[in-house]
Amino acid sequence: MSIGNSPEDDRTFPAGDRDPIGRALQQARIAACLTVEEVSASTRVRTPIVHAIEEDDFSRCGGDVYARGHIRTLARVVGLDPAPLIEQFDAEHGGRPAPTPAAPLFEAERIRPEPRRPNWTAAMVAAIVAVVGFVGFTMFDDNDAPKGTTAADGGPAPAPEQATSAAKPKPVKPVAPKPTESAIAAVPQDKVTIKLSAVDGKSWISAKAHDGKLLFDGLLLEGETKTFQDDERIDLVLGNAGAIELYVNGKKVADKFESGQVERLTYTKGDPQAG
Numbered sequence: 632m633s634i635g636n637s638p639e640d641d642r643t644f645p646a647g648d649r650d651p652i653g654r655a656l657q658q659a660r661i662a663a664c665l666t667v668e669e670v671s672a673s674t675r676v677r678t679p680i681v682h683a684i685e686e687d688d689f690s691r692c693g694g695d696v697y698a699r700g701h702i703r704t705l706a707r708v709v710g711l712d713p714a715p716l717i718e719q720f721d722a723e724h725g726g727r728p729a730p731t732p733a734a735p736l737f738e739a740e741r742i743r744p745e746p747r748r749p750n751w752t753a754a755m756v757a758a759i760v761a762v763v764g765f766v767g768f769t770m771f772d773d774n775d776a777p778k779g780t781t782a783a784d785g786g787p788a789p790a791p792e793q794a795t796s797a798a799k800p801k802p803v804k805p806v807a808p809k810p811t812e813s814a815i816a817a818v819p820q821d822k823v824t825i826k827l828s829a830v831d832g833k834s835w836i837s838a839k840a841h842d843g844k845l846l847f848d849g850l851l852l853e854g855e856t857k858t859f860q861d862d863e864r865i866d867l868v869l870g871n872a873g874a875i876e877l878y879v880n881g882k883k884v885a886d887k888f889e890s891g892q893v894e895r896l897t898y899t900k901g902d903p904q905a906g
Contacts, residue, residue: 652702652716652723653687659709660685673870673893674704675835675850681705695724707891708870818881823900825865826878828856832890835870851875867896879903 650658660670667685671678683691684701692698699717706713818824827836829851836857838846841864847857853874859865869875872888879898888894 649719651687652719653685655711655716656702656705656709657685659706659711663709665709670705670708672837673708673835673868674701675870676701676704689720689724695720698724704891708893819860821900822860822862823865823898824858824860824880825867825898826856826858827851827867828876828878829853829874830876832871832874834872834874836875837868839866840864864897864899867894867898869894869896877903 660667667678667681670676671681674681680691680701683689684698684705689695689698692701699720702716702720703713706716825838827838830853833850833852835849836851837848838857838859840846840861846859846861846865851857869888870893871890872892872894873890875888877884877886880901880903882903884903
């Protein structure tokens with residue numbers, strides 16, 4: 632698909648006026664060598680909405696709040712500072728909405744019911760009943776026991792084998808240790824292994840094997856982890872690289888990526904060195 636200028640890119644604007652928001656985003660996208668489809672895949676903003684925004688049509692965003700969010704997201708992907716664009720949008724669309732009052736939240740906190748306290752009286756009565764029942768059972772058992780059955784009355788004593796077996800504790804089955812993160816160090820040396828974890832928000836990721844086979848293409852939510860392997864090479868695209876913790880061949884990649892930054896990376900066997 633061509634990423635060149637559309638016929639609308641030849642529009643002229645009066646000197647001294649700022650470019651429309653859509654034109655600024657479009658020009659930055661073209662300068663970054665990105666297609667509308669690539670921007671849509673990185674930001675999860677649908678392709679028709681990206682086209683509409685680049686034509687200064689925000690009616691398909693679903694409201695001013697969503698429009699601001701789309702402008703901010705698109706600006707970060709194409710390398711623009713979103714703050715001036717948001718200010719321009721507010722100036723052209725009646726300013727930012729009034730903040731929501733916090734009174735309902737405090738009211739909800741004030742009427743929250745207190746937790747129930749334990750009923751110590753009922754617990755004490757239950758304990759007394761249990762003690763009385765145990766004492767009564769013990770006295771009844773002592774009165775009904777036949778004479779001569781205990782060692783103190785001259786009766787037969789229990790066999791030593793029975794006493795030993797009764798006192799012997801049951802063997803405790805060992806609990807298998809839980810696997811730890813150090814297990815990643817045991818990756819095979821003849822393959823390239825990549826582990827991705829979303830630790831600071833969500834990110835769209837794409838992973839391909841050396842033969843072009845698509846291993847994964849989708850959204851990695853915060854707290855989720857994906858692991859990929861290939862015999863030779865893995866190509867990655869990270870839509871929000873700042874949210875990702877990356878391990879390559881058992882070693883953590885120390886590079887610090889920015890939030891909202893799009894990264895294209897390639898890794899092979901051995902020490903993690905991005906191609």
